[in-house]
Amino acid sequence: MTQFAKDDDSVVVVIGSGAGGGTLANELCQKGVKVVLLEAGARQTPATFINDEWAAFVQLSWLDMRTTSGSWRVATDFPNLPAWICKTVGGSTTHWAGASLRIQEDEFKARTTYGDIEGANLLDWPIGLADLEPFYDRAEDKMGVTRTHDIPGLPGNNNFKVMYAGATKLGYKDCHTGRMAINSRPRDNRGSCLQLGFCFQGCKSGAKWSTLYTEIPAAEATGNLDLRSGSQVLRIEHGDNGKVSSVVYADADGAQHQQKAKVVCVAGNSIETPRLLLNSASSMYPDGLANSSGQVGKNYMRHMTGSVYGVFEEPVNMYRGTTMAGIISDESGNDPDRGFVGGYEMETLSLGIPFMAAFLDPGAWGRDFTEAMDSYPHMAGMWLVGEDMPQESNAVTLHPSDKDAHGLPVPNVHFDDHPNDIAMREHAYKQGSAVYDAAGAKRNYLVPPYPSTHNLGTCRMSADAKDGVCNQFGQTHDIDNLFISDGSQFTTGAAENPTLTIVTLAIRQAEYIADQMSKQAV
Numbered sequence: 001m002t003q004f005a006k007d008d009d010s011v012v013v014v015i016g017s018g019a020g021g022g023t024l025a026n027e028l029c030q031k032g033v034k035v036v037l038l039e040a041g042a043r044q045t046p047a048t049f050i051n052d053e054w055a056a057f058v059q060l061s062w063l064d065m066r067t068t069s070g071s072w073r074v075a076t077d078f079p080n081l082p083a084w085i086c087k088t089v090g091g092s093t094t095h096w097a098g099a100s101l102r103i104q105e106d107e108f109k110a111r112t113t114y115g116d117i118e119g120a121n122l123l124d125w126p127i128g129l130a131d132l133e134p135f136y137d138r139a140e141d142k143m144g145v146t147r148t149h150d151i152p153g154l155p156g157n158n159n160f161k162v163m164y165a166g167a168t169k170l171g172y173k174d175c176h177t178g179r180m181a182i183n184s185r186p187r188d189n190r191g192s193c194l195q196l197g198f199c200f201q202g203c204k205s206g207a208k209w210s211t212l213y214t215e216i217p218a219a220e221a222t223g224n225l226d227l228r229s230g231s232q233v234l235r236i237e238h239g240d241n242g243k244v245s246s247v248v249y250a251d252a253d254g255a256q257h258q259q260k261a262k263v264v265c266v267a268g269n270s271i272e273t274p275r276l277l278l279n280s281a282s283s284m285y286p287d288g289l290a291n292s293s294g295q296v297g298k299n300y301m302r303h304m305t306g307s308v309y310g311v312f313e314e315p316v317n318m319y320r321g322t323t324m325a326g327i328i329s330d331e332s333g334n335d336p337d338r339g340f341v342g343g344y345e346m347e348t349l350s351l352g353i354p355f356m357a358a359f360l361d362p363g364a365w366g367r368d369f370t371e372a373m374d375s376y377p378h379m380a381g382m383w384l385v386g387e388d389m390p391q392e393s394n395a396v397t398l399h400p401s402d403k404d405a406h407g408l409p410v411p412n413v414h415f416d417d418h419p420n421d422i423a424m425r426e427h428a429y430k431q432g433s434a435v436y437d438a439a440g441a442k443r444n445y446l447v448p449p450y451p452s453t454h455n456l457g458t459c460r461m462s463a464d465a466k467d468g469v470c471n472q473f474g475q476t477h478d479i480d481n482l483f484i485s486d487g488s489q490f491t492t493g494a495a496e497n498p499t500l501t502i503v504t505l506a507i508r509q510a511e512y513i514a515d516q517m518s519k520q521a522v
Contacts, residue, residue: 001220001226001227002220002223002224002225002226003226004034004036004226006257006258006259006260007260008034008260009245009246009260009261009262010034010262011034011035011036011226011259011260011261011262012028012033012034012035012036012261012262012263012264012265012513012517013035013036013038013247013259013261013263013264013265014028014035014036014037014038014265014267014485015038015233015247015264015265015266015267015268015276016038016039016040016091016266016267016268016269016272016273016485016486017037017039017089017090017091017211017212017216017227017267018086018090018091018092018093018211018267018269018486019091019092019093019096019211019486019499019502019503019506020267020485020486020487020502020503020505020506021037021039021091021211021265021267021268021485021486021506022037022090022091022093022211022212022215022216023142023211023215023502023503023506023507023510024265024267024485024506024509024510025037025215025216025219025225026211026215026216026218026219026225027506027507027510027511028224028510028513028514029218029219029222029224029225030218030219030222031510031514032222032224033224033513033514033517034224034226035219035224035225035226036226036228036259036261037216037219037225037226037227037228038228038231038233038247038249038259039088039089039091039227039228039229039230039231040087040230040231040232040233040268041060041062041086041087041088041089041091041229041230042088042089042229042230042252043088043089043212043227043229044059044060044088044089044090044094044202044212045212045213046202046203046204046205046206046213049094049201049202049203049204050201050202051198051201051204052201053198053200053201053352053353053354053355054354056200056201056202057201059088059202060086060087060088060094060095060201060202061084061085061086061087061095062083062085062086062087062269062272063081063087064087064404064410065080065402065404065410066080066081066082066083066271066410066411066412066413067079067080067399067402067410067411067412067413068080068082068412068413068414068415069412069413069414070394070414070415070416071415071416071417072415072416072417072449073448073449074415074449074450074451074452075415077362077450078362078450078451081451082271082413082415082451082452083269083271083302083413083451083452083453083455084450084451084452084453085269085271085453085455088212089212089216089227089229090210090211090212090213090216091211091267091269092269092453093209093210093211093212093499094202094203094210094212095200095201095202095453096208096453096499097199097200097323097324097347097497098180098181098182098199098208098209098322098324098325099178099179099180099324099327099347099497099499100140100143100145100179100180100181100497100499100500101179101345101496101497101500102129102132102136102496102500102501103129103132103494103496103501104129104332104333104494104495104496105128105129106334107334107342107387107492107494107495107496108124108125108127108128108129108491108494109124109125109128110122110123110124110125110342110387110491110492110494111123111124112124113334113341114334114341114342115341117341117389117418117420119389119391119418119419120389120390120391120418120420121298121299121390121391121392122389122390122492123390123460123462123467123468123491123492124463124491125461125472125491125492126461126462126463126471126472126491127461127472131472131508132501132504132505132508135504135505135507135508136500136501136504138504138507139500139503139504139507140179140500142209142214142503142507143181143209143500143503144181144182144183144187144188144190144209145179145180145181145500146177146178146179146180146181146182146184147176147178147179148179151184151185151187152184152185153176153177153178153180153184153325154177154178154180154182154184154193154322154325155177155184155195155321155325156177156321156325156326157195157318157320157321157322157325157326157348158316158317158318158320158321158380159316159318159321159326159348159349159350159380159381160177160321160325160326160348162310162312162316162380162436162439163175163326163328163346163348163380163382163435163439164326165438165439166434166435166436166437166438166439167328167330167435167438169438169439170431170434170435170438172328172330172435173330174327174328174329174330175326175327175328175329175330176326176327177322177325177326177327178324178325178326178327178347180322180324180325181208181209181499181500182203182207182208182209182322182325183207183208188214190205190206190207190213190214191205191206191207192207193205193207193208193322194207195320195321195322197319197320197321197322197323197350198319198323198352199322199323199324200323200351200355228249228251229252230251230252231249231250231251231252231257232249232250232406233247233248233249233268233276234248234249234250234256234279234406234408235247235248235276235279235280236248236264236266236276236277236280236289236482237258237280237282238282238284238285238289238479242284242285242478242479243479243480243481243482244261244263244264244289244479244481244482245260245261246258246259246260246261247259247261247264250406254405254406262481262517262522263481263482263483263513263517263522264481264482264483265474265482265483265484265485265509265513266459266482266483266484266485266486266488267484267485267486267506268486269455269486269487269488270300270396270455270456270457270458270459270486270487270488271396271411271413271455271458272411273458273459273484273486273488274296274297274396274411274458274459274488275297275396275398275409275410275411277289277290277291277296277297277459278291278296278297278397278398279398279408279409285478289476289478289479289482290459290469290470290476290477290478290479290482290484291469291478292465292477292478293462293465293466293467293468293469293477295392295459295460295462295467295468295469296458296459296469297395297396297397297458297459298392298394298395298458299390299391299392299394299395299457299458299460300394300395300396300413300414300415300455300456300457300458301388301389301390301394301454301455301456301457301490301492301493302388302415302449302452302454302455302456303385303386303387303388303452303454303456303493304344304384304385304386304387304388304417304421304424304425304428305383305384305385305386305425305449305450305452305454306383306384306425306428306429306446306447306448306449307349307359307381307382307383307384307446307447308381308382308384308429308432308433308435308436308444308445308446308447309360309379309380309381309382309444309445309447310379310380310381310433310435310436310437310439310441310442310443310444310445311375311378311379311441311442311443311444311445312378312379312380312439312440312441312442313378313440313442314378315377315378316377316378316379316380317377318348318350318379318380318381319350319352323348323349323350324347324348324349324383325348326347326348326382327345327346327347327348328345328346328347328435329345331343331344331345331346331386331427331428331431332344332345332386332495332496338423338427339423339427340420340423340424340427341420342386342387342389342420342424342494342495343386343387343495344384344385344386344387344424344427344428344495345384345385345386345495345496345497346382346383346384346428346431346432346435347382347383347384347385347497348380348381348382348383349381349382349383350381351381353373353376356373356376357373358450359447359450360372360373360445360447361447372445380436380439380441382432382435384425384428384429384432385454385495385497386424386425386428386495387424387492387493387494387495388417388418388420388421388493389418389420389421390457390460390491390492390493391416391418393414393416394414394415394416395414395458396411396412396413396414396458397411397412397414398410398411398412399411399412429446432444433446454487454493454497454498455487456487456488456490456493456498457487457488457490457491457492457493458488459476459484459488459489460488460489460490460491461474461489461490461491462477462491465477465478468491469484469488469489470483470484470489473508473509473512473513474489474505474509475512480521480522481522483509483513485505485506485509486502487502489505
């Protein structure tokens with residue numbers, strides 16, 4: 001295993017090993033750049049993944065204390081679990097469903113497209129689809145996204161067949177088994193999907209793309225990667241010149257270490273990334289690193305979400321087969337005549353019994369609840385995911401009194417739905433229910449949002465430094481050798497699942513960082 005000295009100030013330190021950090025680390029290593037990759041969680045393998053939902057949740061999830069506030073349902077029902085993300089090598093790519101969709105051209109220009117929406121802090125991205133298309137293509141090839149690069153789609157399970165039947169009867173035209181980063185045939189030394197279901201735990205077959213067993217081993221093979229798992233970064237330090245110079249982290253035993261760095265890239269997800277920047281405040285940066293705009297932690301987005309479950313006369317057994325291999329995209333475009341701006345996707349979803357019981361109606365019991373659970377084998381399910389409006393008041397901040405095991409303030413996640421989010425959700429509930437009614441549903445259950453896997457926007461890109469935290473390459477406006485390398489840099493959320501775009505931006509960012517390092521510009 002490669003190890004670099006802690007006083008080696010020529011390395012790039014990447015914080016977080018998920019879609020952004022894991023991809024960025026590999027891309028840099030392939031270019032000959034030395035990388036120290038710090039991951040707070042432990043390293044698992046397909047062999048150590050647990051095929052049990054609750055046990056897998058404990059094995060992989062980020063369960064450190066967090067708090068919530070705001071009017072969203074999560075603050076009441078899951079006050080210490082605002083997000084369902086992972087603390088493990090590979091990050092949330094060990095847990096994600098695999099849906100891989102490109103952001104649409106007009107969604108990059110949300111402020112221009114949607115106009116002035118009261119209460120929304122809309123801003124156009126400083127890049128467009130044309131800037132990302134070649135990198136999207138590379139990401140899709142890297143991840144093995146179905147329906148790209150001549151890779152066939154996944155087969156349709158019963159859950160999809162129900163969706164397709166209803167969608168067809170309603171007149172929807174864009175319904176298929178999706179663009180999924182899950183092998184539909186053997187590829188890149190990984191086998192094809194075995195249709196085991198229960199995809200929100202680690203993929204035992206390795207068919208689902210994860211940086212854990214793709215990017216990170218490839219980076220290690222170059223001899224340029226020093227992966228340090230069980231390493232929780234506590235703060236980023238800087239020199240008298242204002243540039244970042246090192247990171248301080250605690251190992252699995254709690255001992256603290258300092259790693260020098262030439263460049264630091266933060267990819268800790270959109271909660272931990274702003275928390276780290278805020279916790280790294282100094283006399284030079286009293287409001288936290290890269291925060292001259294005051295936008296660090298602001299504009300937190302989690303997508304408009306909700307679920308619809310239809311109950312049918314015959315068994316569906318929705319849990320069999322790939323969880324999210326089914327999508328209706330007809331509603332993803334912008335059509336203000338529906339009563340809201342932006343769009344949404346309808347994607348097949350199945351939860352196992354434990355999570356269905358937890359999320360269907362938390363704390364409920366009695367006849368209605370048990371009747372719903374008894375109907376589980378006869379259920380078909382879909383997840384509704386759409387663009388939510390960025391609001392400056394939706395923010396990740398440091399808790400004024402609650403501290404973690406290292407004595408640092410824990411993050412508080414505040415969220416209130418924007419009226420546009422509510423209108424979109426009501427429309428999506430109506431249309432999702434109509435899909436199942438057309439397919440012969442006996443009844444439908446409308447399930448409110450649960451802890452989010454799509455956390456975006458807290459260190460957003462902007463053309464003007466006063467409007468955001470980083471530029472079009474994720475380079476912070478204030479500190480040229482500090483980068484944002486995860487979904488935090490999203491200016492708006494768009495309607496599409498974000499992982500493909502996070503990977504795409506990481507590939508593009510690696511090109512930029514390597515070029516800047518070669519020019520000694522960072």
